[in-house]
Structure formats: C-alpha cells, structure tokens
Amino acid sequence: xSSHSNYNPxxxxxxxxxxxxxxxxxxxxxxxxxxxxKNINYWWTMGAVLAIVLVxxxxxxxxxxxxxxxxxxxxxxxxxxxRRNVNYGRxxxxxxxxxxxxxxFAVYIHMFRGLYxxxxxxxxxxxxxxxxIIFLLMMATSFLGYTLPWGQMSYWGATVITNVFSAIPLxxxxxxxxxxxxxxxxxxxxxxxxxxxxxxxxxxxxVVALHIWALHxxxxxxxxxxxxxxxxxxxxxxxxxTMKDLFVIVVFFIPFAWFVFFAPDILGHAxxxxxxxxxxxxxxxxxxxxxxxxxxxxxxxxFDVLFINAKLGGVIVMFGSILxxxxxPWLDKSKTRSGNYRPMFKPFFWLFVLxxxxxxxxxxxxxxxxxxxxxxxxxxxxxxxxxxxxxxxxRIETPKPLPNSISESILDKHEAKAAKKIQIGxxxxx
Amino acid sequence: MSKMKKIFSALALSVxxxxxxxxxxxxxxxxxxxxxxxxxxxxxxxxxxxxxQRGFQxxxxxxxxxxxxxxxxxxxxxxxxxxxxxxxxxxxxxxEYYIIDPExxxxxxxxxxxDQWPNPFATEREAREVNGGALPPDFSVxxxxxxxxxxxxxNFYDMATAYQEGGADFIYxxxxxxxxxxxxxxxxxxxxxxxxFLGRGIAMMSPLMEELVEYDGDGVPLTVEQYAKDVTAFMYxxxxxxxxxxxxxxLNVLIFLSVFALLMYLVKRRIWAGVKH
Amino acid sequence: MATNVKNDxxxxxFLYVTTAAVGAVGAAAAVWPLIDQMxxxxxxxxxxVIEADLSAIEVGQSVTFKWRxxxxxxxxxxxxxxxxxxxxxxxDMIDPQTDAERVIAGHEQWLVMVxxxxxxxxxxxxxxxxxxxxxxxxxxCPCHGSHYDSAGRIRKGPAPKNLLVPxxxxxxxxxxxxx
Numbered sequence: 001x002s003s004h005s006n007y008n009p010x011x012x013x014x015x016x017x018x019x020x021x022x023x024x025x026x027x028x029x030x031x032x033x034x035x036x037x038k039n040i041n042y043w044w045t046m047g048a049v050l051a052i053v054l055v056x057x058x059x060x061x062x063x064x065x066x067x068x069x070x071x072x073x074x075x076x077x078x079x080x081x082x083r084r085n086v087n088y089g090r091x092x093x094x095x096x097x098x099x100x101x102x103x104x105f106a107v108y109i110h111m112f113r114g115l116y117x118x119x120x121x122x123x124x125x126x127x128x129x130x131x132x133i134i135f136l137l138m139m140a141t142s143f144l145g146y147t148l149p150w151g152q153m154s155y156w157g158a159t160v161i162t163n164v165f166s167a168i169p170l171x172x173x174x175x176x177x178x179x180x181x182x183x184x185x186x187x188x189x190x191x192x193x194x195x196x197x198x199x200x201x202x203x204x205x206x207v208v209a210l211h212i213w214a215l216h217x218x219x220x221x222x223x224x225x226x227x228x229x230x231x232x233x234x235x236x237x238x239x240x241x242t243m244k245d246l247f248v249i250v251v252f253f254i255p256f257a258w259f260v261f262f263a264p265d266i267l268g269h270a271x272x273x274x275x276x277x278x279x280x281x282x283x284x285x286x287x288x289x290x291x292x293x294x295x296x297x298x299x300x301x302x303f304d305v306l307f308i309n310a311k312l313g314g315v316i317v318m319f320g321s322i323l324x325x326x327x328x329p330w331l332d333k334s335k336t337r338s339g340n341y342r343p344m345f346k347p348f349f350w351l352f353v354l355x356x357x358x359x360x361x362x363x364x365x366x367x368x369x370x371x372x373x374x375x376x377x378x379x380x381x382x383x384x385x386x387x388x389x390x391x392x393x394x395r396i397e398t399p400k401p402l403p404n405s406i407s408e409s410i411l412d413k414h415e416a417k418a419a420k421k422i423q424i425g426x427x428x429x430x
Numbered sequence: 431m432s433k434m435k436k437i438f439s440a441l442a443l444s445v446x447x448x449x450x451x452x453x454x455x456x457x458x459x460x461x462x463x464x465x466x467x468x469x470x471x472x473x474x475x476x477x478x479x480x481x482x483q484r485g486f487q488x489x490x491x492x493x494x495x496x497x498x499x500x501x502x503x504x505x506x507x508x509x510x511x512x513x514x515x516x517x518x519x520x521x522x523x524x525x526e527y528y529i530i531d532p533e534x535x536x537x538x539x540x541x542x543x544x545d546q547w548p549n550p551f552a553t554e555r556e557a558r559e560v561n562g563g564a565l566p567p568d569f570s571v572x573x574x575x576x577x578x579x580x581x582x583x584x585n586f587y588d589m590a591t592a593y594q595e596g597g598a599d600f601i602y603x604x605x606x607x608x609x610x611x612x613x614x615x616x617x618x619x620x621x622x623x624x625x626x627f628l629g630r631g632i633a634m635m636s637p638l639m640e641e642l643v644e645y646d647g648d649g650v651p652l653t654v655e656q657y658a659k660d661v662t663a664f665m666y667x668x669x670x671x672x673x674x675x676x677x678x679x680x681l682n683v684l685i686f687l688s689v690f691a692l693l694m695y696l697v698k699r700r701i702w703a704g705v706k707h
Numbered sequence: 708m709a710t711n712v713k714n715d716x717x718x719x720x721f722l723y724v725t726t727a728a729v730g731a732v733g734a735a736a737a738v739w740p741l742i743d744q745m746x747x748x749x750x751x752x753x754x755x756v757i758e759a760d761l762s763a764i765e766v767g768q769s770v771t772f773k774w775r776x777x778x779x780x781x782x783x784x785x786x787x788x789x790x791x792x793x794x795x796x797x798x799d800m801i802d803p804q805t806d807a808e809r810v811i812a813g814h815e816q817w818l819v820m821v822x823x824x825x826x827x828x829x830x831x832x833x834x835x836x837x838x839x840x841x842x843x844x845x846x847x848c849p850c851h852g853s854h855y856d857s858a859g860r861i862r863k864g865p866a867p868k869n870l871l872v873p874x875x876x877x878x879x880x881x882x883x884x885x886x
Contacts, residue, residue: 038707063744080501080571083672085749088740090672091679239701247694254687261680262473262592265574270597273575273669361582410706505753544753686733693726700722 006033030216035234036241037222039406043117044220046110048245049252053103054208058201060096061145068148070194072187075150076275094264095256100142101267102256104290107135116349118337119221125329127214130207132325137204139291139322144197150190151272152282158185158193160285164298167312184278224409225337226402233406284366292363293356294318297382299367300375317379324386331386334394341400345393352385460629463578463603466659470666471595473681476674477667482513484650485664488643488657493569496561498549501570502668505543511674512667517543562621564633573662573669576600598666603627605658608636756886758878761817769834771822774885778822778830779873780846781883784857788844789815792858801861802869809858809872819875819883820859824848826866831855846870 007025009015018025067086069078082089111131114120120128147158162179166172181188219228228234259267267289271282287295301314308316324331339345359378365371403409469478486507489499504524508517524541527548531539541548549568551557558565567575578596580588588594607627612618618631625632638661641652650656667673747755759772764783772779784792789806797803810818824831826848832838833846833855841847841854843862848855853864860869875885 038705059741063741066745067748077501081748081750084501084506087743087746087748089744089748090676091740092744094676235705240705243694243698243701247691247698250687250691250694254684254691257680257683257687258592259589261676261683263589263594264676266589266592266594270575270577270579273571414706503750503753505749542758544750686729686736690726690729690733693722693729696722697726 030212030237031242032236032238034216034219034237035228035231036220036237037228037233037406038235039224039410040220040222040241042244042248043109043113044222045245045248046106046113048241049106049249050103050110051208052249053099053106054201054205057096057099057103058205060092060099061198061201063092064096065194065198068194070148070191072150072190072276075148075190079149090264091260094260098256098259098264098267100145101259101288101290102252103138104142106252107138108290111135112353115352116339117221117223118225118332118334118339120329121332121334121337122329123218124214124221127211127218128329129326130211130214132322134204134207134211135325136322137200137207139294141197141200141204142288142290144193144200146288147185147190147193148197149272150276152274152276152280153269153272153285155185155276155278156281156285157287158189162189164315164318167315169312221337222406223338223340224403224406225341226404226406226409229405230407286364289360289364292361293359293382294321294363296359296363296375297321297379299363300372300379302367302372317383321379321382324383328386328390332390332394334390334397334399336399336402341402342393342397343400344397348385348389348393351381355381355385460625460627461607463599463627464606465578465599466602466662468595468598468663468666470663470670470673471593473592473677473684475677477511477663479512479514480648481660481663482667483515484645485660485662485667486513486515487645488638488661489569489664491643492637493661494547494550496550496557496566497569498551498566499547499569499668500549501568502547502671503543504541504545504547506671508543509671512671513664562633564621566634569665569668571669573597573601573665575669595666597669598662601665602658602662604632605638605662606655756884759883759885760881761883762881766816771834772885774821774873779885780818780820780822780834780859780870782818784816784818788857791844792856792860795856795860799862801863802867804858804860804869806858809860809869811875811877814877814880817883818857818859819872819885820870821873822846822870824850824853824866825861825868825870826851826853826864831870 007018007028009018009024014024017023064082067078067082067089069075079093082093084090086092114128114131143157143161147154162176162185165179166176168175177183179189180186181192222228269286274282286292295318298314298318301317302310303313304310305313334342334345336342339349355378358374359382362371362375362378367375403412468475469481470476489497504520507513507515507520507523521543524543524545527541527545528538529541529545529548530537530552550566551560554565574597576597578599579585580596588596604625604627607625609624609626612624612631613626616624616630618624619633622631622633623635624630638654638657640654643652643657645652650660755775757772757774759779759781761781761783764770764781766783767785769780769782772781792806792809795806797805806815822830822834827850829848829850831846831848831853833840839847839849841863843854843856845857845859845862846855847853848864848866851865853866854862855866855870856862858869859872861867873885875883878884
C-alpha cells in the first residue's frame with residue numbers, strides 16, 4: 001500500500017529518520033494521501049466521530065481515576081467528591097458519563113450504515129468482525145464502568161449481569177464466584193471491575209488500530225458498492241475527508257455538550273444516586289438505553305426449549321444476537337453490496353431498524369402482557385432477518401443494474417440533477 | 431445472647447423498613463403530580479439566591495433535626511451559585527455545631543467552614559430508634575435520587591428542553607400532599623401518615639404547616655406550598671451545587687460550537703467546491 | 708459568484724485562518740479544565756488557611772496545630788525565654804536572625820513555626836514538657852541531632868536554616884490566622 005504515498009523527504013534529518021522508522025511516511029500514507037472514494041456520504045463520518053469519542057473517554061477516564069476510590073465504603077462519596085470539589089470535576093465526570101451514551105449512539109449509526117451498504121461483504125469480512133469485537137468490548141466496558149459509582153443501579157446491574165453466567169450448566173456457579181471474587185457482588189468485585197474498566201479501553205484502541213488496518217487493505221466501501229476502479233474514482237483523504245469528518249465531529253459535539261452541560265443526569269437513573277444496598281432491590285431495574293434491545297431479547301425468552309430452560313435460553317439469545325453479526329458475511333450471499341440497488345432488501349432493512357428501536361423501547365417497559373408478546377415478535381424478527389430474510393433475498397432478488405464505476409455514478413447523478421433543474425425551469429417558464 | 435438477638439432483630443427490621451424506600455423513585459401510584467416552574471430548570475436556569483436562603487432556613491429549623499446532609503460543607507453555603515450567605519454569618523453558624531474529632535482530648539470541637547454538615551444521629555441505629563424504625567434519608571443527593579419518570583415521548587421532550595428537575599417535582603408534590611386521614615378503605619401503619627401523591631402511608635409525618643417558619647420580612651407567603659418550593663429548591667442546590675456555573679459555561683460552549691460548526695461547514699464546502707461527488 | 712469567491716486567494720485564506728484560530732481557541736479552552744483538575748481541590752483549599760485560638764495556651768506551654776498537612780508549633784514563651792533569645796549575638800548563629808524577625812511586634816510571647824526540621828524533614832521534639840529540648844532549651848531533632856533555641860533558630864547540628872515561620876497574622880490578641 002506504499003504506492004499511495006508521494007512522500008519525498010528532502011531534509012537530510014527527515015531522510016535519515018525515514019530510512020530507519022518511516023513513521024511520517026506511514027502517517028502521510030494512511031491519514032493524508034489515502035485514496036478514498038469520492039462519493040461516500042455523511043453516513044461514513046461516524047468512524048472519525050467514534051475515534052474522537054474514544055479519545056475523550058480515555059482522557060476523561062484517566063482523569064477520573066486520579067480522584068476515584070474503588071472501595072465500597074468510599075466509591076459513592078468519591079464520585080460525589082469529584083462532582084463537588086475537584087476543579088471542573090462536574091464537567092469532566094459528566095462528559096465521561098454522557099460520553100458513553102454518545103459512543104453508543106455513534107456506533108449504532110456506524111453499524112446500521114454497514115448493514116445497509118453491505119460493508120460486511122467480501123473482501124471486508126475481517127474488518128466487520130473486528131468491528132463486532134469492538135462493539136462487544138464497548139458493552140463490557142460500559143457495564144464495568146456503570147458499576148463504579150456504587151449506587152443502587154450499579155450494584156444491582158452488576159448482580160443481575162454477573163448472574164447471567166450462572167445460567168451455564170454445571171460450571172455456572174463456580175464461574176459466577178470466580179467473576180465476583182465472592183458469593184455476591186462486593187468489594188473484590190468493585191476492585192476488579194475498576195481495573196478491567198481501565199484496561200479494556202486500551203484493548204479497544206488496539207482493536208481499532210486493527211480495524212483501520214483492515215479497512216486500508218481493501219479501502220473504503222461506498223454508497224454504490226462498486227469497487228474503486230481507477231484514480232478518477234478517488235480523492236486523497238486529506239483535506240477532503242479530514243475536513244468533512246471534522247465538520248461532523250464539531251456538529252456531533254453540540255448534542256454531546258447539550259447533555260453534559262444542561263442535563264448530565266437525564267440519561268441515567270435516579271436510583272443510582274442512592275447508595276448501593278445489598279438488601280434492597282430497586283423496583284424497576286433497567287440497563288442504560290443502549291443495552292435495552294439486548295435486554296429485551298434476554299427477557300423475551302420466558303419458556304423452556306427441550307433441555308434448555310428459560311434462563312439459559314435468554315442468555316443464549318442475548319449473546320447470540322451479537323454473535324450472529326460475526327457470521328453475517330456468510331449469511332447474506334447477495335453479490336450486490338449496497339441497499340440502494342436492492343429493491344426487496346430495502347423494506348426488510350428499514351423494518352429491521354424499526355424493530356431494533358421497538359426492542360429498545362420494550363427493554364425499558366415492565367415484563368408484562370403486550371410488552372412480552374411484542375418482545376417475542378421483535379426477537380423473532382431480529383433473528384429472522386439474519387437467518388431467513390437475508391439468505392432468501394440473496395437467492396430470489398433481482399438487483400437494479402449497478403453503475404460501471406464510481407465516477408460514472410457521480411456523472412449520472414449530476415446529469416440527472418441538471419435535467420431536473422431544466423425541467424423545473426421549463427415549468428416555471430410555461 | 432440477648433444483645434445478639436437485639437442486633438439481629440434490628441437488622442431484620444431495617445431490611446423490612448428499607449423496602450419501601452426505593453419505590454419512591456418509581457412513578458407514584460397516587461394522584462397526578464403538579465409540575466412547578468423551577469428557576470433552575472432549562473438551559474438558562476439559575477438558582478434564586480433568596481429562595482435558597484429561605485430553603486436553608488427551613489432545612490435548618492425543620493428538616494435537619496432528622497435529616498443529614500453529609501456531603502455539604504459549611505463553606506458551600508457561602509459559595510457563588512448557592513445561597514451565598516456572608517462568610518461571617520456561616521462562620522458563626524458553624525461554630526454552633528460540634529464536630530467529632532478523636533484526635534482531640536475533648537473528642538469534639540466547634541465546626542469551621544471547611545467541615546461537613548454534622549449528621550443529626552451518630553449511627554443508623556440511633557436514627558431508626560428515634561424515628562420509629564424508619565431511616566430519614568440524607569439530603570445531599572436526595573433531589574436527584576428521586577424522579578418522576580416520564581414515558582415516551584415526554585422523556586424526549588425533556589431531553590430537548592434540558593428538563594431534568596423531576597426529582598424537585600417529586601419532593602414538592604410529596605411535601606404538599608399530606609392528608610389527615612387515609613381515604614376510605616385504605617389501611618396504613620400506626621406510625622405513618624397518608625400521602626395522596628404517593629398513594630400510600632409514609633413514615634415521615636407532614637413536616638410543614640402554615641406559618642411554621644418566620645421569614646425575614648420580604649413579604650413571602652408563609653404557606654405550606656411556599657415552604658415546600660423553597661426547601662425543594664435548596665435540596666436541589668445541595669444535590670447539584672455547581673449547576674449555575676455549569677450552565678453558564680455550557681451556553682458559551684454551545685455558542686462556540688455553533689460558530690465553529692458553521693465555519694467548518696464553509697471550509698468543507700470550499701475544499702469540496704472543485705470536486706464532483 | 709461562487710467562482711469569484713473561489714478564485715480570490717485572500718478570501719480563502721481568511722476563512723481558513725479564522726477557522727483554524729477558532730479551533731485553536733476551542734482546543735485550548737477544552738484542555739484547561741483537564742489540567743486544572745490536578746490543582747488542589749476545594750476541600751484542600753478550604754483548609755489552606757486555618758484559625759488558631761490561643762486563649763487556652765498558658766505561659767510556657769506549647770501546642771501543635773495542623774496546617775496544610777504539616778505540624779505548626781505555637782509556643783507561649785516565658786519572659787526568660789524571650790530574654791535569652793534576644794541576648795544571643797548574631798555571630799553565634801548558623802542562620803543569623805534576630806528574635807524580632809521571628810515574631811510579630813506586640814506579640815513577642817507567641818512563637819509560631821512550621822514544626823519540620825530544615826535538615827531532612829523530621830518533626831523535632833520539644834513540644835511536650837518532658838520532651839528533650841536540646842542544648843539551647845528549644846527544640847531538638849532526634850533524627851540527626853539538630854538543636855534549635857527558644858526562638859526556633861538552628862544553633863547546632865546539620866540543619867541549615869531556622870525553623871520556618873509561616874505567614875500568619877493576629878485577628879485579635881488570642882486568635883491567629885495562619886496561611
């Protein structure tokens with residue numbers, strides 16, 4: 001891939017350095033000169049947003065760790081100490097807490113973009129799988145972090161989610177005690193959760209590096225799904241996409257700042273301002289909004305299937321809902337990548353999006369009556385989309401004709417626009 | 431042996447009594463809450479210093495006999511964005527309270543500005559014994575530990591208007607909805623009073639009544655509603671003491687981001703002007 | 708119109724320079740809280756200045772207060788101690804200082820010092836009546852044998868400086884504000 005670089009060090013020091021460690025060459029190649037399709041739209045900007053949010057989370061997290069005390073007697077008060085006494089603590093802590101939500105908001109857009117435009121299809125399967133691994137790591141990190149303030153939701157969230165592992169036959173209880181470092185969630189649990197919460201973001205950063213590496217081997221996809229064929233199809237990443245991404249990052253920071261400065265608690269739960277009490281469970285345990293769809297699927301299984309009881313079934317369904325994404329490249333065999341050219345795929349895709357939002361809504365409701373039925377329907381469609389709809393569509397669907405190249409599609413678009421303009425102008429003249 | 435028994439029964443009692451507490455955070459099953467116009471709500475929200483001072487008076491004269499505020503330091507009462515009492519007044523006030531200090535021969539000393547608000551009871555057990563088995567919750571973050579949870583789409587409306595004062599609404603409605611008698615057919619425990627907002631009995635007896643606290647002069651009505659508003663505002667300040675500075679910075683940040691976003695858009699457009707895409 | 712703007716190099720530079728400047732200001736403003744959070748927090752600052760009530764300290768008695776995490780020695784000196792301290796010739800001292808430079812005029816009986824040996828930071832003895840007081844009837848550091856006199860001046864031993872006098876002022880005759 002060194003072919004993209006037009007880096008020619010003239011300065012002898014630079015030259016000397018480049019021969020030994022081509023760091024500048026590498027950066028220029030991948031961050032500046034990298035040939036990127038001309039036609040990728042705003043849905044492709046979330047990658048840059050996510051990178052920035054990861055940096056924000058790591059920086060604010062390291063700062064919070066300077067003031068936080070991972071001990072069940074002091075954790076709650078130390079978080080309050082940060083909010084009340086540390087210089088700018090309320091803003092730094094708020095940024096970290098709201099940042100988790102913003103992170104998931106951006107990652108969902110990023111993932112649905114991938115699902116619509118077929119970003120998981122060959123030759124980008126590894127890129128997609130690495131993305132799913134990042135998503136899993138993000139969920140783990142956010143869960144671990146949510147335990148740290150040691151409020152009621154922290155404690156009971158940790159209790160309920162670690163209990164998920166007790167569903168594993170035979171070794172469930174030993175695993176549970178191993179994870180908690182005790183019979184219940186307690187000080188050893190808090191300590192290790194803090195340690196792991198500090199560790200995981202750096203692992204995420206490493207997987208992100210692999211993710212970008214895997215992206216830069218085949219190069220970016222694009223809304224047509226047609227691969228890059230010539231230099232006419234691409235432009236250098238810098239300044240075109242650096243500036244476009246930066247623009248979106250600044251816009252993204254507006255709702256981010258809105259929550260941090262004006263409603264830092266609105267995305268959380270009031271119960272987490274009550275100190276953890278191992279003897280009293282809050283009336284209504286709800287995970288954070290970004291985990292709700294998966295929580296809804298966990299609860300949707302309230303029946304036994306053969307030798308699998310409801311508890312284990314729910315756990316299998318919950319983990320399965322994410323693991324199924326890993327094999328998605330082999331479930332959807334349609335040669336056409338982009339949803340734009342797949343007339344039958346489109347309605348099913350948008351139904352999938354709506355279904356995901358419905359599951360998010362259901363995850364926050366009490367598990368009763370109509371909500372349970374809808375959760376079951378939603379779960380069925382979630383899996384049905386991957387296991388039935390996509391494989392069948394790949395066989396029966398006739399895609400629209402693809403453009404020969406990216407440049408051609410751009411040309412067509414501009415011609416169509418111009419034609420439309422003339423038409424409108426013509427109408428005006430009549 | 432009997433001591434062990436006592437401890438166990440106290441523990442069992444505390445577990446039982448603590449059970450209703452978290453349900454407070456859930457939507458009330460009683461009558462519909464009356465939402466207030468809080469001065470500190472929304473993006474321009476700011477505390478009314480006079481109201482916080484009145485609220486502190488109620489807290490000090492009425493609530494603080496049973497409720498603690500362990501995360502509040504005396505100095506907080508003088509700080510900008512809070513009740514902003516004169517420092518000398520709070521210094522004097524602090525010196526009337528005693529702080530347990532095992533390092534001293536006397537075991538205690540008068541409080542100074544840097545000290546935290548002392549708890550009214552030394553231990554949880556003592557607090558429960560004095561209050562008929564119920565534990566009066568600490569006020570430090572209570573206004574944020576309660577909420578009137580709103581359903582879709584009102585929760586999105588609250589996000590769009592930056593309204594996160596559900597806890598204040600909860601406390602206000604709790605304070606103004608005590609009834610002398612429970613409605614016909616509703617049974618409550620002996621040491622409880624019926625609250626129509628909660629729709630059930632509560633161990634805290636109605637703490638406010640007309641003309642209970644004498645305000646200094648300024649023509650503020652001495653009603654339960656007014657007292658409830660004032661003390662709720664004070665409790666919200668305790669839970670969120672840096673709200674004013676946070677929102678002020680926030681407005682600047684929003685203005686900055688809007689300008690920067692516009693500039694970035696122009697830059698992006700200029701750069702892309704020559705490229706067909 | 709658009710092409711005109713595009714071809715005008717000054718307009719283009721103006722937009723880029725403005726945007727870069729605004730971005731730089733924003734970045735600096737965002738970085739400051741991340742740095743300032745390491746500075747002493749409100750609880751630390753609240754104890755940066757303490758008030759010490761001297762009314763209960765009798766003549767000849769020493770009391771230790773805590774200030775910024777360090778011991779503060781306050782001694783109510785006897786007339787004899789003041790006389791001895793005043794009488795010492797400056798040339799006999801390692802770190803020459805008159806007694807008047809060690810106290811506040813009008814309050815000569817009160818000696819206020821940071822109780823940390825200027826050698827390597829141990830806390831000298833001499834606060835309690837039965838403590839070793841060294842060769843000069845003041846304070847004695849047991850770590851490396853520094854002797855301080857009744858004005859807290861180093862007279863013998865490895866310490867290079869007299870015991871530090873913190874910034875303080877008298878609010879009244881018996882109330883002193885340290886810090």
